[in-house]
Amino acid sequence: MRIGVPKEIKNHEYRVGLTPHSVAELSALGHELLVETQAGAAIGFSDADYVAAGAQIMTSVEALFADAQLIVKVKEPLAQERARLRPEQTLFTYLHLAPDRPQTDDLINSGATCIAYETVTDAHGRLPLLAPMSEVAGRMSIQAGANCLEKAKGGRGVLLGGVPGVAPGKVVILGGGVVGSHALAMAVGLGADVTVLDKSVDALRRLDSLYGNRITTLYSTGSTLREQILAADLVIGGVLIPGAAAPKLISAEMVKQMQSGAVLVDVAIDQGGCAETSKATTHAEPTYVVDDVVHYCVANMPGAVARTSTLALNNATLPFVIELAQKGPRRALEENQHLCNGLSVAKGRLTCSSVAEAHGLEYHSATGMLEQL
Numbered sequence: 001m002r003i004g005v006p007k008e009i010k011n012h013e014y015r016v017g018l019t020p021h022s023v024a025e026l027s028a029l030g031h032e033l034l035v036e037t038q039a040g041a042a043i044g045f046s047d048a049d050y051v052a053a054g055a056q057i058m059t060s061v062e063a064l065f066a067d068a069q070l071i072v073k074v075k076e077p078l079a080q081e082r083a084r085l086r087p088e089q090t091l092f093t094y095l096h097l098a099p100d101r102p103q104t105d106d107l108i109n110s111g112a113t114c115i116a117y118e119t120v121t122d123a124h125g126r127l128p129l130l131a132p133m134s135e136v137a138g139r140m141s142i143q144a145g146a147n148c149l150e151k152a153k154g155g156r157g158v159l160l161g162g163v164p165g166v167a168p169g170k171v172v173i174l175g176g177g178v179v180g181s182h183a184l185a186m187a188v189g190l191g192a193d194v195t196v197l198d199k200s201v202d203a204l205r206r207l208d209s210l211y212g213n214r215i216t217t218l219y220s221t222g223s224t225l226r227e228q229i230l231a232a233d234l235v236i237g238g239v240l241i242p243g244a245a246a247p248k249l250i251s252a253e254m255v256k257q258m259q260s261g262a263v264l265v266d267v268a269i270d271q272g273g274c275a276e277t278s279k280a281t282t283h284a285e286p287t288y289v290v291d292d293v294v295h296y297c298v299a300n301m302p303g304a305v306a307r308t309s310t311l312a313l314n315n316a317t318l319p320f321v322i323e324l325a326q327k328g329p330r331r332a333l334e335e336n337q338h339l340c341n342g343l344s345v346a347k348g349r350l351t352c353s354s355v356a357e358a359h360g361l362e363y364h365s366a367t368g369m370l371e372q373l
Ligand SMILES: NC(=O)C1=CN([C@@H]2O[C@H](COP(=O)(O)OP(=O)(O)OC[C@H]3O[C@@H](n4cnc5c(N)ncnc54)[C@H](O)[C@@H]3O)[C@@H](O)[C@H]2O)C=CC1
Pocket: 118, 130, 131, 133, 134, 135, 137, 174, 175, 176, 177, 178, 179, 180, 197, 198, 199, 200, 203, 220, 238, 239, 240, 241, 246, 247, 249, 266, 267, 268, 269, 270, 271, 298, 299, 300, 301, 302
């Protein structure tokens, strides 16, 4: 199969879909790898490294999209990339379609087979291709939040760990999944006072068994949530309903009542964000202020630590890329239900029910579409 790896073009996005190590694995299996020039250069993967791994370097991204049967990326395709997709092509990347109608419409119109990393599942009901980036973003959320709490950044001038004789900062984490548990590890490491809220008692039980009375776990209800948000120095938004738009747990009215200079790091922004006041930002301009609350809403946080993130992402995606390449998309999707759970768009139809619901569009079962691929 001809596999194309374009250079990412989102703001400050330095990750790349396949590392030279992954390219070498695919190349050894007899696949043809087309890598856009400089695709990994920013994180130390030179064109020469890709050539040594068996790739052909493409100076024209148009030619790459025209030739490749499978496109492997990191971020959702931007408008100019979507315009290059062809009906015979398979796209394998993060999509985050529920909060993004223009992208949803373009992918439907492209006719391409679009598989979203973030809804591929595993045998334990987890999201193995989202997890590595959630680990990165969860860990980063505390360093980003600590930074925003500094006065010069608009924050309330609180040091998360406190000092002897002064209480630590109060961190409230919404969602005790992958983002939440990795944020928790960092916040505890810094010596902050940490509370985690979730609707899943199992998630809270797991965190309680790891941290005991070092942290507070709370079942999330309207009133526990409100009480915690209003008292917080730093709020981390890490909730997820797979594939769906994030639930708006923090109203604009709650933001008004938060402490002046408090910080919200809304990691869930890639699914639309969990606060009514959240809107996506970029690494170039990561924050804005609403009612004295600093909002950090970068939708591609792991792009900032792109080398670590690319390696972690490839560890998880490579087996699926190999399966797609070896079997072809139709047989790979037919034989692997977990991969098929990632199928979002096929032959101009939406095959992810939560995305269809978010946009009020018609849903077609993925399995029903496979015979047309
Ligand atoms: N901004 C960025 O750069 C990145 C964003 N993300 C996003 O972070 C979010 C979280 O991802 P993960 O931690 O991997 O998900 P996860 O599925 O591991 O955890 C989500 C948790 O939220 C809980 N939850 C769902 N609805 C809730 C509610 N109404 N109240 C309280 N808890 C609720 C679930 O029970 C679950 O424990 C996702 O939107 C993901 O796409 C992930 C990586 C990078």
